[in-house]
Amino acid sequence: MPQYRLHLHDGPTRASETRYIDLPNNEEALELARDALIENEQFSRAEVWTDEGIVVVFERGGDRP
Numbered sequence: 081m082p083q084y085r086l087h088l089h090d091g092p093t094r095a096s097e098t099r100y101i102d103l104p105n106n107e108e109a110l111e112l113a114r115d116a117l118i119e120n121e122q123f124s125r126a127e128v129w130t131d132e133g134i135v136v137v138f139e140r141g142g143d144r145p
Contacts (some may be wrong), residue, residue: 084109088123
């Protein structure tokens with residue numbers, strides 16, 4: 081099972097968060113990034129990486145509450 085790196089961040093003023101997760105495929109990685117951004121409003125961007133490079137980037141759009 082490939083290892084993915086989920087990187088959550090919101091610009092230079094807030095500490096980023098990185099998680100390492102084993103997932104069966106890229107589809108699971110897409111869901112992971114999307115869900116992480118939905119569940120954690122303190123971050124505006126979620127990136128998923130593998131050793132080969134970036135898999136997906138999600139960015140929260142517009143103003144947040």
